[in-house]
Amino acid sequence: MLKVDVITLFPEMIEGAVSHGVLGQAVKSDLLSVKAHTPREFTEDKHRTVDDRPFGGGDGMIMLAEPLKKTIEKVQHNTSKVVYLSPQGRTLNAAIAKEFSKEEHLIFICGRYGGIDQRIINEYVDEELSIGDYVLSGGELGALVIIDALARFIPGVLGHGESAEKDSFSDGLLEQPNFTRPREFLGQDVPEVLVGGNHKVIGEWKDKVSALVTLKKRPDLFREYIKVETEKYNSLKKKKTAAP
Numbered sequence: 680m681l682k683v684d685v686i687t688l689f690p691e692m693i694e695g696a697v698s699h700g701v702l703g704q705a706v707k708s709d710l711l712s713v714k715a716h717t718p719r720e721f722t723e724d725k726h727r728t729v730d731d732r733p734f735g736g737g738d739g740m741i742m743l744a745e746p747l748k749k750t751i752e753k754v755q756h757n758t759s760k761v762v763y764l765s766p767q768g769r770t771l772n773a774a775i776a777k778e779f780s781k782e783e784h785l786i787f788i789c790g791r792y793g794g795i796d797q798r799i800i801n802e803y804v805d806e807e808l809s810i811g812d813y814v815l816s817g818g819e820l821g822a823l824v825i826i827d828a829l830a831r832f833i834p835g836v837l838g839h840g841e842s843a844e845k846d847s848f849s850d851g852l853l854e855q856p857n858f859t860r861p862r863e864f865l866g867q868d869v870p871e872v873l874v875g876g877n878h879k880v881i882g883e884w885k886d887k888v889s890a891l892v893t894l895k896k897r898p899d900l901f902r903e904y905i906k907v908e909t910e911k912y913n914s915l916k917k918k919k920t921a922a923p
């Protein structure tokens with residue numbers, strides 16, 4: 680079972696978010712463990728200080744190294760992967776979420792204020808990860824986005840018949856449009872093919888429309904998809920011609 684420890688000044692943000700929906704069910708079913716830890720537990724002064732002014736001046740306070748060190752060392756063991764949420768990291772995508780879902784133990788460090796002391800990054804952080812090119816007030820929402828995205832790749836988390844492999848982006852394409860009852864709404868009908876019951880034809884329709892939606896909305900993704908599929912085809916062809 681993948682174990683996730685989140686180091687945050689606001690543990691209730693994490694605890695609340697992982698107790699609902701798909702994530703809540705995954706935790707309840709012991710498919711995933713998510714625990715939050717605050718560096719304030721490891722402060723010794725009466726104000727429970729976790730930040731201080733940056734050397735060299737500048738805006739924003741910096742999270743102190745000592746309470747972070749103690750919190751990390753409380754949860755860390757030899758198979759831990761320590762991830763710091765930061766705009767300076769590589770940007771999250773489905774492939775990274777899938778990669779992370781295979782880890783044994785993830786520790787997410789959520790910075791607040793201006794960030795954390797660089798010596799913590801140098802000493803403990805295996806990877807910085809960003810959820811996008813913008814600045815948040817804290818790393819907690821980033822950690823939750825990653826936890827939600829990676830959970831979908833853990834076997835058993837999604838319902839029967841559902842699979843993260845069919846999610847948008849997982850096969851490199853956006854998802855086709857979805858419909859449910861009624862058959863007609865606001866003068867718009869459900870595509871006939873989807874109510875025809877022929878699963879082969881429905882699957883072909885979904886694949887075609889998924890490619891068309893991607894071409895229209897994300898031509899960059901579509902170009903990458905064509906490149907990957909062409910490489911797969913060429914490699915298969917090479918194997919066939921090489922085979923005795």
Ligand SMILES: Nc1nonc1C(=O)NC1CCNCC1
Binds near residue numbers: 766790793811
């Ligand atoms: N973008 C981001 N992806 O992950 N974290 C991000 C972020 O903006 N973190 C803040 C940076 C300034 N200090 C508070 C946290």
